[in-house]
Amino acid sequence: MALLVRLLPLALALALGPAATLEGPAKSPYQLVLQHSRLRGRQHGPNVCAVQKLIGTNKKYFTNCKQWYQRKICGKSTVISYECCPGYEKVPGEKGCPAALPLSNLYETLGIVGSTTTQLYTDRTEKLRPEMEGPGSFTIFAPSNEAWASLPAEVLDSLVSNVNIELLNALRYHMVNRRVLTDELKHGMALTSMYQNSGIQIHHYPNGIVTVNCARLLKADHHATNGVVHLIDKVISTVTNNIQQIIEIEDTFETLRAAVAASGLNTVLEGDGQFTLLAPTNEAFEKIPAETLNRILGDPEALRDLLNNHILKSAMCAEAIVAGMSMETLEGTTLEVGCSGDMLTINGKAIISNKDILATNGVIHFIDELLIPDSAKTLFELAAESDVSTAVDLFRQAGLGTHLSGKERLTLLAPMNSIFKDGTPNIDSHTKNLLLNHMIKDQLASKYLYHGQTLDTLGGKKLRVFVYRNSLCIENSCIAAHDKRGRYGTLFTMDRMLTPPMGTVMDVLKGDNRFSMLVAAIQSAGLTETLNREGVYTVFAPTNEAFQAMPPEELNKLLGNAKELANILKYHIGDEILVSGGIGALVRLKSLQGDKLEVSSKNNIVSVNKEPVAEADIMATNGVVYAISSVLQPPAVRPQERGDELADSALDIFKQASAYSRAAQTSVKLAPVYQRLLERMKH
Secondary structure, X not given: OHHHHHHHHHHHHHHHOOOEEOXXXXXXXXXXXXXHHHHHXXXXXXXXXXXXXXXXXXXXXXXXXXXXXXXXXXXEEEEEEEEEOOOEEOOOOOOOOOEEOOOOOHHHHHHHOOOHHHHHHHHHHOOHHHHHHOXXXXXXXXXXXXXXXXXXXXXXXXXXXXXXXXXXXXXXXXXXXXXXXXXXXXXXXXXXXXXXXXXXXXXXXXOOOEEEOOEEEEEEEEEEOOEEEEEEOOOOOOOOOOHHHHHHHOHHHHHHHHHHHXXXXXXXXXXXXXXXXXXXXXXXXXXXXXXXXXXXXXXXXXXXXXXXXXXXXXXXXXXXXXXXXXXXXXXXXXXXXXXXXXXXXXXXXXXXXXXXXXXXXXXXXXXXXXXXXXXXXXXXHHHHOOOOHHHHHHHHHOOOHHHHHOOOOEEEEEEOHHHHOOOOOOOOHHHHHHHHOOEEOOOOOHHHOOOOOEEEEOOOOEEEEEEOOOOEEEOOEEEOOOOEEOOOXXXXXXXXXXXXXXXXXXXXXXXXXXXXXXXXXHHHHOOHHHHHOOOOEEEEEEOHHHHHOOOHHHHHHHHOOHHHHHHHXXXXXXXXXXXXXXXXXXXXXXXXXXXXXXXXXXXXXXEEOOEEEEEEEEEEOOEEEEEXXXXXXXXXXXXXXXXXXXXXXXXXXXXXXXXXXHHHOOOOOOHHHHHHHHHHHHO
């Protein structure tokens, strides 16, 4: 029963779901940030909130945990101040803010929250004050005094003229004919205003910021007898055009307008939803080389990818950006949207020239630089932004540039620049063939590669894929960075030049004079056929110097005993292919002899059984060869291990003898078998 009582709250919480608990509904992001600000201010008394103020401005923010420790907003330093949380006030002689603000009507509450200019203009309308003081239930998003003061003089003049009708309409647009608190303000919702039922767009962001037509909520949820007041940092205006309609009427979007029409995306930009369009100006298109721009504009798929890369999946007002955040585009790519002071940044660049142009289905920010996604680029263009420019220059010098700029489906295995720190190879027929073998005949994605897969190159070779715990390799070269998938080609950045296999392990050994003694030993031990046939081997190949370093008597004894020689040589052969890029810190590789080899890598030096390797990754069609400077010896069997083996063997014989003893009592035929087992037990 006691256990049931303890589990009951958990069961109820699960039944209620993630949005609710026994204590009530989950808090909104705004409420969570306000709660954090309360916690930071509690040492100063009840109902005190810590706020961050941008130095040199009047901008204040309730603080979340990350901002509290960083002490920055949009990269600018802040100072912490402490003030009464919304809805509370100080009492002389008392600590903190112990008293709730007096509950008054909407009109008087405007003055209490610091929106006296809104009060003044309410009086000028003559009709609105009685409504704000009378019965009913309203919400007003009240611009702060600073918001009114920041309006251009001509805009303010037009509002207060025309027999105050424009001013009345403007104020009614800030009002909703019911009480709406922040916990009801959901991201992407629209409220119906009291001016011609025009919509007001609400966005409630995960960082706790709430915007109303992209104006930030400064202080929220100030209750009144006939409604609620939210203080905002801008005067908002009606929104009538969708994103597509704004593109149609803006002169600076002439090229964008044509591109949208050609791609068919106008149906998206005039449809329902809440998007952010990072709208490239004519100037942004002019910065792109004519050849690149014409190629993209003439390719419907590339053009659509380009434009989708400028559309974020949700509406993002500038006021909501207080630090960097990742935003997904309709293309499926991720853009880093951030800020530096008053400027918005995209991928770290301050390229937004005009922000927060509100539409009925989202928001537009003008940008002066085109955001070309990888999916609209050629291999040449992908490489220009990667750490493989040296390799791409080699392809161009070898006359292979057309493969990297055309419509051929390819995967380019491009070694990173650091590989060529000691110089680049001369361009000759051998180098050209080698480069052709760095081009795979299909456009691949590394996530679909699998162990043992073979890939066909333009040079006519078949390359193998090796999948290890922490690396993905093609022959001796491993992928060093994420794929870049272009319009027709994919770029794999590789950690070294690739060397295609040139024959079997025996072919490799016979073709290298360093291994002549090893080749003779393999032939004497009868292992030639093994290393010539299909298979997957890692061979640690002792050089002639390694054999000559052995004491002459020991070497002669070894070479004169075919069985022992075969045993030693099998210990040098692993039963799988392990290239150096797949080793990691330590790999225990099982040998054909049965014991395991300890292969390690540190500071780009490969060792086997703690002996450094002289040369790694000599690729063969049935394995890989490492040149080593010593002959490896299998570990000696320790006496204890030998005793354990004998004990296990004796136990097995005893079990068999017991079974046959019982059977022999009933079968004359089994009696001789029982006698032989007894003889074995004696030994």
